Amino acid sequence: MSKHALITGITGQDGSYLAELLLEQGYEVYGIMRRKSVVDYGNVEHIKDKIHFIYADMTDVISLISAMRISQADEVYNLAAQSFVATSWEQPLATAEIDALGVTNMLEAIRSVKPECRFYQASTSEMFGLVQEMPQTEKTPFYPRSPYGVAKLYGHWITKNYRESYGLFACSGILFNHESERRGLEFVTRKITDAVARIKFGVLDHVELGNMDSKRDWGHSKDYVRAMWLMLQQDKPDDYVIATNETRTVREFVETAFAHAGITVEWQGSGVDEIGIDKATGKTIVSVNKKFFRPAEVDVLLGNPAKAESVLGWKREISFSDLVERMVKNDLALVEHELKCQNV
Incomplete structure (x- = not known):
């Protein structure tokens, strides 16, 4: 019987590459979309017929509980975010609602419906901000320098708290900048x-x-979504820096x-x-x-992916x-x- 995966932010850059990867692995893929007046499949237009779409919103926990019940997900990948740093200065409260409290909503939905489900949280190198050491590792202190970085740091810590408090299989990938042909024009x-x-x-x-x-430490999204999947295939949940170690x-x-x-x-x-x-x-x-x-x-971000390389067997290819x-x-x-x- 095939695994079920639920992806938030499925129409974005990472969501689309991850959906392709999971479909290749034989998963039943479910994706959360926000209802709009015009349906927009974004970067998954070419595979939309292979995906089960569910209307929900990260700020509405009831809709996320419903999404969990419909998908019966074995793995949840939380990629939904207000992910543009510049916009986080213009919309700090909205950024916090989605990138911080939205993570808690998703974790609560998992805990309520299917606590054995494995959870991936998309953390970010922007949490390091005013960097405290070079290069940055999983043990480097955080010092975010934007509302986006601060909101993401909440999401990172609440994921760790749910793992330690409730025994959820919950991982955070501290991903450094990763781009692709599918990147939005605002970046x-x-x-x-x-x-x-x-x-x-x-x-x-x-x-x-x-x-x-x-x-910046720039890699390709296709390499980085593979790391996300690898994290949820391990025996124990943990957090990993995903980067190229080049700036x-x-x-x-x-x-x-x-x-x-x-x-x-x-x-x-x-x-x-x-x-x-x-x-x-x-x-x-x-x-x-x-x-x-x-x-x-x-000013500078440089990640050391040694832990991911040794534990996950992950390697940047592009x-x-x-x-x-x-x-x-x-x-x-x-x-x-x-x-x-x-x-x-």
């Missing part, structure tokens, strides 16, 4: 690769970005992205006056705008350069298709 990585494609095709002059010196600046991401489109970037100036110039044409293609700086910056290349190629194809449709 800086996808903003960059989309802009690269539009600049390449001559439909955009330049892209405005924030802190070019911010350093790159936003500037490096920009250079790599343009390089994959055949454009070489040269830099002039510094700080808010820094610009990137197309070496071949001399035109400005990157500029810095202070409005994209965070109220409290997280390199940084391959990640960026996949994103750029995807956006080049999307923009080319968009332009062809406009000219029909």
Whole structure:
């Protein structure tokens, strides 16, 4: 008899890759969706007929209890979140309702309906914020620097509390930045690769970005969802850092992205006056705008995945350069298709 899995946030980047993985493993996959006036399957449009969708909301515990009863899930993957850091400053209460209290609601639903169900909580490297040591591990003290990081830290600790207090099989994956072709356009990585494609095709002059010196540990979502699944296949529940142990600046991401489109970037100036110039044409293609700086910056994130590698047998397979290349190629194809449709 096949296992049942329930995924919150199934239409997002991670949810879609995880759904594909679980379907390949022979699971019956259930996904939670919020009811909207227009049905939007997001990143699972291509596999929607293979998924059982349930209307529910992370802020409504009754709907989550119902989702557990319908799915009879053996594994729950909580990927639903208000996951954009910048928005968490504009909507701190909504972020807390979904990313903090929503986790408690899901845990209560599991405890009420099927306490033997295994639970995965999507924690984040943003909980480290003002980092206390390099690199960050499972034992590094937390110091979140945004409403998003604070809300996620609550979700992380409540998961640990339910594990220790009620004996639930509950794990948190402290995932560092992971991107893909399915990343939303509001995230800086996808903003960059989309802009690269539009600049390449001559439909955009330049892209405005924030802190070019911010350093992040970037991996591919497809690798990271495999780690989520592995956590719930272990004999004992635990928390794991999932990362690449490599850090790159936003500037490096920009250079790599343009390089994959055949454009070489040269830099002039510094700080808010820094610009990137197309070496071949001399035109400005990157500029810095202070409005994209965070109220409290997280300057560097670098994760050590040694525990996940040794205990889970997990290994990152997609390199940084391959990640960026996949994103750029995807956006080049999307923009080319968009332009062809406009000219029909």
